[in-house]
Amino acid sequence: xxxxxxxxxxxxxxxxxxxxxxxxxxxxxxxxxxxxxxxxxxxxxxxxxxxxxxxxxxxxxxxxxxxxxxxxxxxxxxxxxxxxxxxxxxxxxxxxxxxxxxxxxxxxxxxxxxxxxxxxxxxxxxxxxxxxxxxxxxxxxxxxxxxxxxxxxxxxxxxxxxxxxxxxxxxxxxxxxxxxxxxxxxxxxxxxxxxxxxxxxxxxxxxxxxxxxxxxxxxxxxxxxxxxxxxxxxxxxxxxxxxxxxxxxxxxxxxxxxxxxxxxxxxxxxxxxxxxxxxxxxxxxxx
Amino acid sequence: xxxxxxxxxxxxxxxxxxxxxxxxxxxxxxxxxxxxxxxxxxxxxxxxxxxxxxxxxxxxxxxxxxxxxxxxxxxxxxxxxxxxxxxxxxxxxxxxxxxxxxxxxxxxxxxxxxxxxxxxxxxxxxxxxxxxxxxxxxxxxxxxxxxxxxxxxxxxxxxxxxxxxxxxxxxxxxxxxxxxxxxxxxxxxxxxxxxxxxxxxxxxxxxxxxxxxxxxxxxxxxxxxxxxxxxxxxxxxxxxxxxxxxxxxxxxxxxxxxxxxxxxxxxxxxxxxxxxxxxxxxxxxxx
Numbered sequence: 025x026x027x028x029x030x031x032x033x034x035x036x037x038x039x040x041x042x043x044x045x046x047x048x049x050x051x052x053x054x055x056x057x058x059x060x061x062x063x064x065x066x067x068x069x070x071x072x073x074x075x076x077x078x079x080x081x082x083x084x085x086x087x088x089x090x091x092x093x094x095x096x097x098x099x100x101x102x103x104x105x106x107x108x109x110x111x112x113x114x115x116x117x118x119x120x121x122x123x124x125x126x127x128x129x130x131x132x133x134x135x136x137x138x139x140x141x142x143x144x145x146x147x148x149x150x151x152x153x154x155x156x157x158x159x160x161x162x163x164x165x166x167x168x169x170x171x172x173x174x175x176x177x178x179x180x181x182x183x184x185x186x187x188x189x190x191x192x193x194x195x196x197x198x199x200x201x202x203x204x205x206x207x208x209x210x211x212x213x214x215x216x217x218x219x220x221x222x223x224x225x226x227x228x229x230x231x232x233x234x235x236x237x238x239x240x241x242x243x244x245x246x247x248x249x250x251x252x253x254x255x256x257x258x259x260x261x262x263x264x265x266x267x268x269x270x271x272x273x274x275x276x277x278x279x280x281x282x283x284x285x286x287x288x289x290x291x292x293x294x295x296x297x298x299x300x301x302x303x304x305x306x307x308x309x310x311x
Numbered sequence: 312x313x314x315x316x317x318x319x320x321x322x323x324x325x326x327x328x329x330x331x332x333x334x335x336x337x338x339x340x341x342x343x344x345x346x347x348x349x350x351x352x353x354x355x356x357x358x359x360x361x362x363x364x365x366x367x368x369x370x371x372x373x374x375x376x377x378x379x380x381x382x383x384x385x386x387x388x389x390x391x392x393x394x395x396x397x398x399x400x401x402x403x404x405x406x407x408x409x410x411x412x413x414x415x416x417x418x419x420x421x422x423x424x425x426x427x428x429x430x431x432x433x434x435x436x437x438x439x440x441x442x443x444x445x446x447x448x449x450x451x452x453x454x455x456x457x458x459x460x461x462x463x464x465x466x467x468x469x470x471x472x473x474x475x476x477x478x479x480x481x482x483x484x485x486x487x488x489x490x491x492x493x494x495x496x497x498x499x500x501x502x503x504x505x506x507x508x509x510x511x512x513x514x515x516x517x518x519x520x521x522x523x524x525x526x527x528x529x530x531x532x533x534x535x536x537x538x539x540x541x542x543x544x545x546x547x548x549x550x551x552x553x554x555x556x557x558x559x560x561x562x563x564x565x566x567x568x569x570x571x572x573x574x575x576x577x578x579x580x581x582x583x584x585x586x587x588x589x590x591x592x593x594x595x596x597x598x
Contacts, residue, residue: 061424099421099428105436107394131420133445134386135472137348141386149392158420160447160467162474180447185422187449190497195484203478203490210477 039154039176039220042125043244046092047272049123052303053261053310055093055246057129057279058083058113060100069289076101077109081116083283086292087299088121093275095246098130114150125153127178127246127275132169133158139168147172154178156224156246159207166215176220181207181236184226184249205235212240222246227276230259237273242266245274251281251302261309270310278302326441326463326507329412330531333379334559336410339590340548340597342380342533344416344566345370345400347387356576363388364396368403370570373579374586375408380562382533385417401437412440414465414533414562419456420445426455434459441465443511443533446494453502463507468494468523471513471536492522499527509533512551514542514563520550524560529553532561538568538589548596557597565589 037045047053060076068074074082084094094117101110117126128150132142146155146169154176155169169177182192182204192204204225211221223240225233227249236245245264250257257276266273282302286294324332334340347363355361361369371381381404388397404413415437419429433442433456441463442456456464469479469491479491491512498508510527512520514536523532532551536542544563553560569589573581 059425097425099425099432103428103431103436105394107392133418133420135470135474138346138384138386141390144390145386149390158445158447160445160478161470161472162477162479164472164474183422183448185448185451187422187451190449191447191490191494192449194490194493197482197484197487200484203481206481207478
């Protein structure tokens with residue numbers, strides 16, 4: 025089957041411009057992660073089983089005015105053979121909520137023509153505005169995505185999980201700094217000619233967010249790990265803030281705490297309530 | 312859409328047992344990479360356009376008696392919305408060539424329930440025998456795959472591309488050794504309780520293959536970079552060999568040089584001829 029590329033986003037804005045607009049217009053640094061775990065999806069308001077698309081759509085429609093980004097997680101669609109529902113979801117998001125950038129969280133890491141095919145998948149097939157990528161294979165695993173004008177490339181730097189320290193926290197002999205800071209420096213100083221790179225830094229390590237911020241200037245940070253993973257929201261915002269530009273610079277992700285806030289027919293309202301609470305807590309912390 | 316899990320492989324063998332058998336029975340260390348680039352797929356023998364599945368099937372059927380593994384590359388299917396053809400291809404490989412282990416090359420790198428969903432995708436949805444994974448997120452990005460009894464987990468170590476040096480060749484302060492050797496040590500000494508881990512080491516760096524071999528004992532190595540990427544075949548085999556066990560220890564991958572050996576209706580025969588030539592060259596180098 026040959027698929028038709030998704031029509032180009034009608035907005036001429038780059039990912040970082042979309043993000044700047046969303047921070048300003050929405051007054052929010054909250055990113056809602058769309059991780060539809062079929063074992064946890066509640067029944068529909070009518071009591072019927074709810075599909076992956078319908079669940080994500082209802083959560084997105086209920087939270088679109090309180091977020092700066094949506095982040096569908098590829099694995100939850102792939103394990104269910106639900107690529108068609110991911111296509112439909114991103115089309116819905118771009119149609120109904122064009123002001124909100126969409127990040128495809130698939131943490132790709134490959135090179136040359138293989139990476140070019142992943143870029144086609146993310147940006148043409150699915151129509152995402154940005155993709156997450158893994159830096160282990162270096163510059164030629166990042167470049168193929170940057171060729172797609174205006175698309176965002178969000179590079180793993182310091183991840184929120186305990187095992188992240190296995191490699192990322194090893195100190196490098198040349199300067200004694202840990203690997204994740206070398207990734208931050210490569211991203212900021214060598215790879216970011218287009219200005220479309222962001223970095224992933226986990227909320228579970230606020231001190232390290234501050235160190236990354238010191239290296240990368242105003243580069244946007246995607247920060248997972250608040251909510252279910254237990255990262256400290258206030259410490260995170262203080263560590264990642266851009267002085268003089270409060271309310272910008274971060275996409276702070278929450279997935280499970282919002283998606284599964286309710287298990288009844290009011291799940292979307294419950295999700296909205298937790299999203300508003302989280303947005304407000306992030307706002308307060310940014311003051 | 313809920314998909315049915317692929318029936319369990321009827322063989323009770325683990326991935327490394329399958330590989331040992333394939334090395335012995337097939338007398339080959341050649342792995343054929345199935346990277347179906349639609350821009351390069353030749354016409355069918357009848358002159359009609361050839362689908363992704365049909366192309367890969369014909370290549371596989373023409374080379375199955377000269378390889379130790381097949382390695383479909385996920386990106387080429389994903390960019391075309393051809394997941395159904397990938398499912399069909401792996402079912403065909405397991406039906407027709409059950410003696411050949413199938414590696415899903417998708418270089419996954421994620422944690423917790425997300426990684427569990429990637430494992431379901433690889434091993435249940437697609438029925439692969441092994442998967443490639445990225446070590447940047449550490450132990451908890453490897454563990455979810457190892458929970459699937461007998462399935463192979465092939466961890467990126469020293470990749471074949473120039474940019475691989477950006478991170479992998481940084482020396483670590485504690486012992487002055489480069490990052491990729493730390494990955495080899497973590498894989499061999501901490502992560503491999505099940506014995507199902509292999510490592511990716513590029514043929515473009517034979518000296519580094521030898522260093523990895525010295526660290527990991529008899530662990531299998533998946534070696535890309537011969538053929539189109541220009542790695543030295545003799546140097547590769549000498550560097551990666553297990554002394555006293557010639558003809559084992561490596562899955563040496565070639566993709567484009569075999570897949571696109573011919574552009575005419577005889578493409579499968581041409582692919583077979585290059586595969587035989589490569590297998591024989593690997594055999595000769597292993598003496």
